[in-house]
Amino acid sequence: MKQVVQNYKSGELAVLDVPVPGCKPGGVLVRSAYSLISTGTELMKVSEAGMSMLGKARSRPDQVAKVMQSVATNGVPATYRKVMGKLDSYTPLGYSLCGVVEQVGTGIDDVKAGDLVACAGNEHALHAELNWVPKNLYTPVPDGLAPRHAAFGTVGSIALQGVRQGEPQLGEVALVIGLGLIGQLVVQLLAASGVRVIGADPDPVRCELAERLGAAACGDPSSAAVETAVAELTGGHGVDQVYLAAGGGSNQPVELAARLCRDRGRVVDIGKCRLDLPWNAYYEKELDVRFSRSYGPGRYDPEYELEGRDYPIGYVRWTERRNLACFLDLVARGSVDVDPLVSHIADFDDAVETYRRLKDGDLKAVAVLFRYPEHAAEAEPVAVAVPAVKRHGGGVSTPGRAARTPVRLAFVGAGNYATSMLLPHLAQRDGVELSTVVTTTALSAANAQRKFGFAGATTDLDAVLGDKSIDAVFVVTRHSSHAELTRKALLAGKSVFVEKPLALTEDELAGVLAAVEESGNDRLQVGFNRRFAPLLQEARQQFGTRTGPASLRYLVNAGRLAHGSWYLQQGAEGSRFAGEGGHFIDTASWLLDADPVSVYAVATSGNEDLQAVLRYPDGSTATISYVTTGAPGFPKETLDLVADGKVLRLDDFVRASVYARKRWVSSRLPKARDKGQSAELAAFIKAVRTGGPMPVPLESLVATTAATLAVQAGLSGGAPVTLARAL
Numbered sequence: 001m002k003q004v005v006q007n008y009k010s011g012e013l014a015v016l017d018v019p020v021p022g023c024k025p026g027g028v029l030v031r032s033a034y035s036l037i038s039t040g041t042e043l044m045k046v047s048e049a050g051m052s053m054l055g056k057a058r059s060r061p062d063q064v065a066k067v068m069q070s071v072a073t074n075g076v077p078a079t080y081r082k083v084m085g086k087l088d089s090y091t092p093l094g095y096s097l098c099g100v101v102e103q104v105g106t107g108i109d110d111v112k113a114g115d116l117v118a119c120a121g122n123e124h125a126l127h128a129e130l131n132w133v134p135k136n137l138y139t140p141v142p143d144g145l146a147p148r149h150a151a152f153g154t155v156g157s158i159a160l161q162g163v164r165q166g167e168p169q170l171g172e173v174a175l176v177i178g179l180g181l182i183g184q185l186v187v188q189l190l191a192a193s194g195v196r197v198i199g200a201d202p203d204p205v206r207c208e209l210a211e212r213l214g215a216a217a218c219g220d221p222s223s224a225a226v227e228t229a230v231a232e233l234t235g236g237h238g239v240d241q242v243y244l245a246a247g248g249g250s251n252q253p254v255e256l257a258a259r260l261c262r263d264r265g266r267v268v269d270i271g272k273c274r275l276d277l278p279w280n281a282y283y284e285k286e287l288d289v290r291f292s293r294s295y296g297p298g299r300y301d302p303e304y305e306l307e308g309r310d311y312p313i314g315y316v317r318w319t320e321r322r323n324l325a326c327f328l329d330l331v332a333r334g335s336v337d338v339d340p341l342v343s344h345i346a347d348f349d350d351a352v353e354t355y356r357r358l359k360d361g362d363l364k365a366v367a368v369l370f371r372y373p374e375h376a377a378e379a380e381p382v383a384v385a386v387p388a389v390k391r392h393g394g395g396v397s398t399p400g401r402a403a404r405t406p407v408r409l410a411f412v413g414a415g416n417y418a419t420s421m422l423l424p425h426l427a428q429r430d431g432v433e434l435s436t437v438v439t440t441t442a443l444s445a446a447n448a449q450r451k452f453g454f455a456g457a458t459t460d461l462d463a464v465l466g467d468k469s470i471d472a473v474f475v476v477t478r479h480s481s482h483a484e485l486t487r488k489a490l491l492a493g494k495s496v497f498v499e500k501p502l503a504l505t506e507d508e509l510a511g512v513l514a515a516v517e518e519s520g521n522d523r524l525q526v527g528f529n530r531r532f533a534p535l536l537q538e539a540r541q542q543f544g545t546r547t548g549p550a551s552l553r554y555l556v557n558a559g560r561l562a563h564g565s566w567y568l569q570q571g572a573e574g575s576r577f578a579g580e581g582g583h584f585i586d587t588a589s590w591l592l593d594a595d596p597v598s599v600y601a602v603a604t605s606g607n608e609d610l611q612a613v614l615r616y617p618d619g620s621t622a623t624i625s626y627v628t629t630g631a632p633g634f635p636k637e638t639l640d641l642v643a644d645g646k647v648l649r650l651d652d653f654v655r656a657s658v659y660a661r662k663r664w665v666s667s668r669l670p671k672a673r674d675k676g677q678s679a680e681l682a683a684f685i686k687a688v689r690t691g692g693p694m695p696v697p698l699e700s701l702v703a704t705t706a707a708t709l710a711v712q713a714g715l716s717g718g719a720p721v722t723l724a725r726a727l
Contacts, residue, residue, distance in 0.1 A: 003128035094127035096154030118153035156327035159185035178246030238262035483508035532676030550643035595703035601714035
């Protein structure tokens, strides 16, 4: 079998062929599916191995002390041979993995061959194809939890044990210093415990990720932002707990902890940072300094770890193994989300190159996983279903009944997008009557009624859906409610305009189509407005008919969100791309006149900056780069379409050009960017008024939504996703 090893003397990393471990009694032989690189502990070890002998000595004074004791006892020659022999040996790496039980040793009755287990231990959960794992260092994986997520079990247990040492209580405020892998998990565990969390890290990307995962505020520890947040959330008293999850030689973390902790607060050291405690600061507040030892009680106890002697639960509630099982349960139930932490999934054969890239800084990562060959099938093309649109009688699009004049509209939701991008185009349009606005709060409904002239305002959705005089319903609420509100409106027989996204999950999409089949009402439009933009339509016409496959590049400079934006609530509202990405996929599919057949997506740390490559039936491809870290002064959207010796260029809906035998450039700069909302609304109103076809076929709306969902599935699985169309 193969195993990742390192020579601590030379720093050499290698994937060696080594013998398969035997399956001893009291444990199981596990074939690895995914193992997690600890970007803190392991990289520190890899970096130390690359140092000179003097550098190694300086970094490990504890080991130097042992060497000096050995010299005094055994003499210099014997000690030298012992130390050099130890240094010039291969040592293993890794301590957190998920795999399949291949063989069960005697005395084991809680798992069987074929079971999926999460494993722990720097001698038993190694980056190796096979590991022997004793009973108290593995636990079965809950049903439905993906192996790549279960591989976080050990690292999650370290974070969980640290949180337990802090003894958090509902309503308290905690500060987490260091937002690497452990820090990000601590943030989520505290948030799940009802604690308000402030994060401190010099990396703004990690700060933003922590805020998306539950932190109330984050900032650079050297700035005033963290102190300001602490003062606001604690009324100036200071935080109840500080968790030191940072590494390195700086004493700043422990000094910051003393400054921002309340009187008699708790400081928990989880990482390996410098701990020169400022005596006066800690004494005056009588701070309780605690250490968190690895995964929990049982760690470093050979009777527990190797001989399988458990501690009675009445005396030790949370042991290593019970912490491991608890963390996996939290992930399985959605209380902790490890998926946004996965920066990169590497094939096990590429382990040496992956470590090199991490060490050199070429690969910026929070968490990196090794995927093993036997389990590459999990990362092979996952299929996201593109459900068939079924109508009464199996027919094509159902003609709508012609509406009265004026067409009477109801709005469900009156937030920023509705009031700035939709209602201004409708308020003064001939042949349209704004009948009713529905909101969850009475005042927002009253404001919309006053500003845009709605005839009525209410918080009662059912009353609006039951009003037979209303021809069409606009769903312009938060993303998580779109599918359900659309389903209800379709069942009520209304034409529906729903802002993107149509759905956030495959089940939600299936629910919308079930309503279409049940009611026979397919009068649906999703707010994919860019295909209606006059400038892009003119450029497409100038480009002309395409004969060969095309290559399309779409750069979206989305920018950062303001702190507190509901878009950051990914657990409830989906990712930013899930909410907005359909715009760009729909535009690409409209330009290529087809729906995609597969999607491959990769992302930077935190899954904010991503690349999605869509493949189309004729071999055309579209690459969508959705980035949040670009300069705010750079245009938001630029697009290039290349085919048949021609190039179409769109510059942020301000200018367009086509390079062919004759070059065409849009004649003049528009006064404002017209992204097609007005034309889209006109087409929708016309379809409602005349009973004619909806502006975009329902099949296309479904395909775009499925492709958007496939991007997230691709990020999770690290492999291409096939868009499987139902027959």
